[in-house]
Structure formats: C-alpha cells, structure tokens
Amino acid sequence: MAGVANAPVIRVAGLSKSYETAAGLFPALRGVDLSIDAGEYLAIMGPSGSGKSTFMNLLGCLDTPTTGDYFLAGENVAHMEKAALARLRNRTLGFVFQGFNLLPRMSLQDNVALPLVYAGIDRDTRREKARQLLDKVGLGKYAESMPNRISGGQQQRVAIARALVNTPRLILADEPTGNLDSHTSEDIMRLFGDLNAEGITIVLVTHEQDIAAHCKRQVRFLDGQIVSDQLTGLDA
Amino acid sequence: MLKAMLGEAWLAMGANRLRTALTMLGMVIGVGAVVIMMAIGQGAQYAVQQTISTMGSNLFIVLSGSFTTAGVRSGAAGAPTLNVGDAEAISELEGVVNVAPTHQGTRQLVYGSQNWSSQVVGTTPPYLDARAWTIVNGAAFGDSDVRSATRVALIGKTVAENLFGDDDPVGKTMRIQQNPFIVIGVLGSKGQSLDGRDQDDTVIIPLSTAQRKVFGTPFLGSVRMIMIQAASAEAMPLVMERVEGLLRQRHRLREGQPNDFFTRNLSAAAESEAETTRTMSILLGAIASISLLVGGIGIMNIMLVSVTERTREIGIRMAIGARERDILTQFLLEAVMISFAGCLLGLLLGLGIALAINAFTGMVIVISGSAALIAFIVAATVGIFFGWYPARKAARLDPIEALRYQ
Numbered sequence: 001m002a003g004v005a006n007a008p009v010i011r012v013a014g015l016s017k018s019y020e021t022a023a024g025l026f027p028a029l030r031g032v033d034l035s036i037d038a039g040e041y042l043a044i045m046g047p048s049g050s051g052k053s054t055f056m057n058l059l060g061c062l063d064t065p066t067t068g069d070y071f072l073a074g075e076n077v078a079h080m081e082k083a084a085l086a087r088l089r090n091r092t093l094g095f096v097f098q099g100f101n102l103l104p105r106m107s108l109q110d111n112v113a114l115p116l117v118y119a120g121i122d123r124d125t126r127r128e129k130a131r132q133l134l135d136k137v138g139l140g141k142y143a144e145s146m147p148n149r150i151s152g153g154q155q156q157r158v159a160i161a162r163a164l165v166n167t168p169r170l171i172l173a174d175e176p177t178g179n180l181d182s183h184t185s186e187d188i189m190r191l192f193g194d195l196n197a198e199g200i201t202i203v204l205v206t207h208e209q210d211i212a213a214h215c216k217r218q219v220r221f222l223d224g225q226i227v228s229d230q231l232t233g234l235d236a
Numbered sequence: 237m238l239k240a241m242l243g244e245a246w247l248a249m250g251a252n253r254l255r256t257a258l259t260m261l262g263m264v265i266g267v268g269a270v271v272i273m274m275a276i277g278q279g280a281q282y283a284v285q286q287t288i289s290t291m292g293s294n295l296f297i298v299l300s301g302s303f304t305t306a307g308v309r310s311g312a313a314g315a316p317t318l319n320v321g322d323a324e325a326i327s328e329l330e331g332v333v334n335v336a337p338t339h340q341g342t343r344q345l346v347y348g349s350q351n352w353s354s355q356v357v358g359t360t361p362p363y364l365d366a367r368a369w370t371i372v373n374g375a376a377f378g379d380s381d382v383r384s385a386t387r388v389a390l391i392g393k394t395v396a397e398n399l400f401g402d403d404d405p406v407g408k409t410m411r412i413q414q415n416p417f418i419v420i421g422v423l424g425s426k427g428q429s430l431d432g433r434d435q436d437d438t439v440i441i442p443l444s445t446a447q448r449k450v451f452g453t454p455f456l457g458s459v460r461m462i463m464i465q466a467a468s469a470e471a472m473p474l475v476m477e478r479v480e481g482l483l484r485q486r487h488r489l490r491e492g493q494p495n496d497f498f499t500r501n502l503s504a505a506a507e508s509e510a511e512t513t514r515t516m517s518i519l520l521g522a523i524a525s526i527s528l529l530v531g532g533i534g535i536m537n538i539m540l541v542s543v544t545e546r547t548r549e550i551g552i553r554m555a556i557g558a559r560e561r562d563i564l565t566q567f568l569l570e571a572v573m574i575s576f577a578g579c580l581l582g583l584l585l586g587l588g589i590a591l592a593i594n595a596f597t598g599m600v601i602v603i604s605g606s607a608a609l610i611a612f613i614v615a616a617t618v619g620i621f622f623g624w625y626p627a628r629k630a631a632r633l634d635p636i637e638a639l640r641y642q
Contacts, residue, residue: 062555062635083559090557097639101552105251117240118557162556 007074009169009201010036010059015068015078017054028054030224031068036203038169041196041234043212044205046221053174055221056205060093060172061085073169090118094163096204098175100155102147102162108134109143112162119166133161137191153184160191164200171195173204177211189214241562245570248542249577256574259538262531263578263618264585267611269524271586271603276593277517278602284513288506290426290435292367294333294466295503296476298322298483300459301496316458317496320443322486323462327362329482331467331475336363337459339446345399345439347410352398356412356439358446359463364390366465369440374406374421377442385444389417392436393425415449417441472501525614531578532618539571539626550630551638564631571623572616579615583608 017029029051036042046052057063058070061077064085070078073092077085089095102111113130121129134140137157139150147155156176163171173192177185193214196202204215212218213232220228249256300318302309320337327335338359345352357363360382364371369390377388389410396405405419426435447453466475476499487496543550550563558566587603594601 057636060555062639083561086554086557086559086562089555095555097552097555101548101555101639103549103552105247114553115556117237118553118559118562120237123240166557 007038008035008071009038009040009073010034010203011071012058013069013071015055015058015070016066017051017058017063018066028224029058029065032224032226034219034226034229036170036201038201039196039199040201040203041192041214041216042203043215043218044203044221045207045209045212045218047207050221051224052205052221054224056172056174056203059203060095061088086118090115091166092169094166094168094171096156096159096163096171096173096176098178100147100152100159100179102155102158104147107144107146108139108150108158111147111158112165115162115166129165130161133165134158136164137161151184152180153187156180156184156188157191160188160195164195170201170203173202175205175207177206177208185211237562238565241566241569242573244566245573248570249573255538259534259574260578260581262534263528263575263615264531264582266524266528266531267579267582267615268586268589269527270521270611270614271583271607272590272593273520273524274517274607275586275590275601275603276599277513277520278604278607279600280513281510281517282602283600284506284510287427287429288503288510290368291429291502291506292465293503293506294469294472295366296464296466296472296499296501298326298462298464298479299498299500300461301498315496316453316455316460317487318459318462318483319455319457320459321457322483323360323459325482325486326462326464326479329475329478331471331478332464333467334362334366334463334465336360336366336463337443338363338461338463339443339451339453339459340461341451343412343439343450345395345410345412347399347405347408350399350401352395354392354395354437354439356441356446356450358441358443358450360443362465363440363463366463369426370424371421372424373404374419376421382442382444385442385448387415387417387445387449388420388441390421390423390440391419392423392438394434394437395439396422412439412441413450417445469503469507472503476501528614528618532575532622535571535574535619536622536626538574539567539623540629542570543567543626543630546630547633547638547641550633551635551641554633554635555639560631563633564627567627567630568620568623571627572619575615575619575623576612579612582615583611586611 012032012034015029015032016027018025018027032055044052044055058065065078068078069076072088077088103114109127109130112133113126116126116129131140131143134143137160139154139157142150147158177188180188189211192202192204206212215232216234217231219226298318301315323335323337326332336359338357340355340357342353343356345354361376361378364376371390376390377386381388391405399410400408405422408419409416410419411417423436429435441450443459464475464479466472480495480499483497484495489496553563590601590603593599
C-alpha cells in the first residue's frame with residue numbers, strides 16, 4: 001500500500017470555516033489548500049486558536065466547511081448529508097482522541113468492535129476482528145477487561161485498535177499523547193510509526209515538537225492558515 | 237445490529253440499577269393499578285350482569301288500578317281492573333315474548349311438623365320463562381293445570397331447605413292456607429336480587445288455583461298484575477306504549493280519562509345499576525391511567541438525565557460512525573425496555589393483588605386477557621412516546637460539542 005502514493009487520500013482546496021460569535025463572524029479557517037497522499041505520516045501543528053482543531057474536525061467529517069472543497073478518497077464530501085458523513089467516519093476514517101474516549105461500561109473487545117456494530121457486521125466477525133486488533137496492539141489478553149482496569153497508555157492502544165477495526169483509509173489522531181507521560185508517549189508514537197510502516201496513512205495534531213518529530217511531514221497553522229509545510233526527512 | 241443494541245440497552249439499564257428500578261417502579265405502579273382497577277371494575281360489572289340475568293331481562297308489569305272508598309285510597313292493584321282477557325290480548329301484541337298474569341302474596345306453608353312463611357305466586361307457565369326460572373328437580377306445571385286449577389306447586393331452594401330439610405320435596409304434599417298442594421318441582425337457585433331479597437324464597441302455583449284456594453278474588457278472572465317480557469331492551473318503550481294503548485281501548489277509557497292501571501319497568505333499575513358499574517369501572521380505569529402517565533413522565537425524566545450524562549458517549553459513538561438514527565434507536569430502545577419490564581412486573585403485581593383481594597374479601601374480580609394486552613400496548617406506547625423526545629435530543633447532538641463535553 002505504501003507504493004500507491006500517487007492518488008491523494010485527502011485534498012482540500014480553499015477550505016474556510018467561520019463561526020458565529022457574539023462579536024460577529026469569526027473566521028477559524030481562511031482558505032486552506034492541502035493534499036495528503038496515501039501512506040503519509042503528517043503532523044498538524046500550531047498554537048491554540050490557530051485553526052488546527054477546526055481543520056481536524058473538517059477532515060474528520062464531524063463538521064462541514066463554510067466554503068471550499070474537501071475530497072476524501074477522491075469524493076467531494078464538503079456538503080454531504082449527516083448520515084453519509086457518519087458512514088465515512090465509520091468506514092473511511094479512524095479516530096484517536098486525546099482522552100482515549102473508550103466507553104466505560106464495555107469490555108475492551110466490545111469497545112474495539114463498536115464501529116463494526118454501526119457498519120452492520122455480524123457478531124462473530126466483530127469479535128474475531130476486535131480480537132485480532134487487540135492482539136496487534138499487544139492487549140489481546142485483556143480483551144474481556146473493562147477500560148478502567150488498564151493504564152492510560154494501554155487505553156490509548158485500545159483506542160488505536162478501535163480506529164483500525166474498520167480498515168480505514170486514514171487515521172486521525174487529535175493530541176494522542178496529550179494525556180500520557182513521556183515514556184508512554186514514546187510507546188504510542190512507536191506504534192503509530194509501525195502502523196505507518198505498514199502503509200497506513202496517519203494525520204496527527206500536536207503542539208509538542210518532539211512528538212511531531214516522529215512524523216515525516218509537518219504542517220504548521222497560524223491564524224487559520226498554513227504557514228509552513230515541510231518534510232522532516234525521516235522518510236527516504 | 238438490533239440485537240447488539242438490545243444488549244447495550246440492557247447494559248445501560250444495569251449501569252445504574254437503583255435508578256432504573258425506581259423509574260420502573262412508576263410503570264409497575266401504573267400498570268398494576270390499571271390491572272387491579274380493571275379486574276375490580278369488570279368484576280362488579282360481571283356481578284351485576286349475573287344478578288340481572290337471574291331476574292329476567294326486559295320485563296315490565298301492569299298493575300290494576302286503585303279505588304277510593306270514603307276518601308281512603310287503596311293503592312295500586314286495589315281495584316279489579318285487569319283480567320285474564322287483558323293478558324291474552326297483550327300476548328297477541330307485536331314485540332311481546334311472554335305474558336303472565338300473576339297474583340302474589342305472603343302465606344304460611346306447612347309440611348309435617350315444619351312451617352315457613354314465604355311469597356306465593358299464582359301465575360301461568362310463561363312466568364317461568366319471563367323470570368328465567370329453571371327446574372332442577374321434578375317438572376313445571378302446564379296450561380292444563382291452570383285451566384283445571386290443580387293444586388300443584390313449584391318451590392324455591394330456600395323453601396325446600398326450610399320446609400323439607402334433607403327430604404326430597406318432589407311428590408310430597410304441603411299445605412298453603414290449609415289447602416294441600418303437591419310439590420312437583422324445585423326451582424334452580426338465583427340468589428339475591430338487586431335490592432337484597434332472597435329470590436329463592438318463593439312458591440309458584442297455577443294462577444287459577446291461587447285465586448280460588450289461596451288468595452280469593454272478588455271477581456273471577458280478574459288479576460292484580462300482569463308481567464310482560466319484551467323481545468329486546470330497545471323494543472321496551474314501544475311495547476309499553478302498545479300495551480297501554482291496548483288496555484285503554486279494552487277498558488273503554490276516553491281521551492283525557494286517567495289510566496285505571498299502572499305500568500312499571502322492572503329492568504330499568506337493573507339497567508341503571510349496570511350503567512353505574514360500567515361508569516365506575518371506566519372511572520377507576522381512568523384514575524389508574526393517570527398513574528401510568530406519571531410513570532411515563534418518570535421515564536422521560538430519567539432518559540433526559542441519562543442523555544445529558546452520556547453526552548460524551550454519544551459524541552464518541554457519532555465519531556466512530558453512529559448515525560442519528562442509531563442513537564435515536566438506542567435511547568428509544570432503552571426507554572421501551574424500561575417501560576416493558578415495568579409493565580411486566582406491574583402486570584404480575586396487579587394480578588397478585590387482584591387475586592389476593594378475591595381471596596380475602598370474596599369480591600368478584602374478572603381478569604381478562606384483553607386487559608393484559610391493553611396494558612402491554614399502553615406500556616410500549618408510553619415508552620416510545622416519552623422516550624422519543626430524549627432520544628431525539630440525543631440524536632440531534634452536535635458530535636463536536638458532545639465530544640468536548642466533560
């Protein structure tokens with residue numbers, strides 16, 4: 001998969017997003033153009049209020065842009081209906097959050113399998129798939145445990161397994177190491193690195209330079225615009 | 237997917253057991269109340285219907301008129317204005333099923349060393365049909381007995397017990413007013429009438445015999461009372477009107493002259509009693525339904541709290557691909573499950589209490605499958621109705637806002 005890098009997984013053109021605030025219309029994003037190819041490992045950086053979270057929400061199909069186009073896997077999704085966006089989130093994207101966001105009442109296995117429920121996959125397949133991915137992130141033996149029985153780093157691994165379960169085109173990670181100590185952060189970044197080596201496209205948002213240093217490409221936001229876009233040289 | 241969602245609804249219910257139980261309690265009490273009230277209401281209706289059916293339906297009587305002697309008025313049936321000919325003429329009318337001229341009074345009965353005072357009714361065979369009497373032992377008398385004034389009697393259960401004890405009364409001879417009568421049959425038991433009289437404390441004998449031997453009559457062929465049974469409740473007013481017209485004509489009463497007889501509707505009282513119990517049972521059901529409504533509001537309340545508490549969970553679910561419809565279904569299922577479980581428990585509780593009421597107070601209760609079915613439909617409706625708003629609220633959440641919710 002790493003070889004088919006020519007077709008962009010994501011291409012955005014003139015993407016803008018404005019919010020209604022008490023002080024008037026606030027432009028959070030002002031005409032962003034960006035293209036991300038399959039197999040890339042990209043960090044989105046910038047101070048808070050720079051528009052990187054808004055950009056991430058748009059990439060994640062959680063929100064729709066005010067103007068501009070967003071092509072996800074070749075399809076313009078900028079103005080799709082809610083149900084269609086939900087389908088994209090379910091099958092084309094995988095989310096990893098800062099706060100892990102596992103459902104507390106479900107076993108790890110059920111947590112990982114949850115996206116498959118919404119995809120309409122049968123129970124046996126769901127279990128098998130969830131088990132496979134838990135094994136992949138090294139937590140197979142905790143499949144029946146509840147999320148509060150394991151550490152933060154382990155929870156984030158489960159969240160990554162959940163993001164991967166529907167074999168998405170792209171993983172979106174929003175400050176995935178923000179709640180973890182530096183040692184565990186390294187672990188998680190190593191896991192992302194391994195996944196990327198397998199050909200999985202990863203976009204992560206971070207404000208920490210040493211986290212961004214693991215990525216192959218760094219895009220910096222400021223005041224709703226991209227101010228720099230550079231390769232780190234990690235990838236030959 | 238529905239199966240997975242059912243499982244999740246079960247988990248959610250189990251997550252806060254006390255709260256789920258308390259929410260359910262509202263439904264349990266509501267459904268329980270409806271079941272109990274319906275059982276009692278329908279029981280009361282059933283009891284009244286039983287009594288009415290023993291009395292005979294669509295009955296009315298014509299009483300002969302009163303007379304006045306030196307300013308003293310006799311009251312109804314004092315004057316001999318009705319006769320057997322009137323009864324025969326009435327039986328020719330359309331809409332009339334049974335006509336029985338009767339003459340009744342209280343007399344002392346004697347058998348061996350026992351004696352007993354009871355109501356003696358002199359009448360013709362149609363009386364038995366009109367009043368829905370059955371014969372459990374022996375046989376009824378016929379028209380020939382009336383024609384030839386034979387001294388035969390049918391006795392009620394109470395009379396049989398008091399006069400004959402353990403003996404079989406059929407074929408035995410008892411005395412009414414010194415006159416020997418052969419008991420030819422024992423009437424089936426009817427129990428109490430609506431006004432509390434013992435309907436089984438009665439003796440029925442041929443009209444002619446009663447008039448000649450027991451009561452005496454100033455004019456042969458005159459009767460004090462004619463009992464008439466109409467074909468249906470709807471036909472009653474018309475039949476009463478026809479009977480009145482016929483009698484006025486036969487008695488040669490001119491326009492403006494008052495009737496020399498009285499008519500009384502016997503079934504009206506029974507029907508109003510039935511109406512009363514019906515109204516009572518509807519009222520009971522309505523009051524009980526209010527508690528069901530309150531239970532439903534309880535579910536809505538808890539579901540709203542639950543949606544707020546689980547805002548973040550909803551956000552996560554949406555981020556990983558749940559559609560609005562999925563979230564809606566999930567919360568709706570939860571509400572319906574609570575409602576159904578509450579309904580089931582309420583049904584059992586209601587049945588238990590209804591049976592206990594029956595066992596301890598002897599009150600008649602009727603438990604119908606339709607009542608249970610209605611309770612279930614209501615529970616599902618309540619669950620969907622009161623679960624809808626919170627579920628929709630959950631489904632309409634903005635995923636970004638929901639994910640940010642702490």
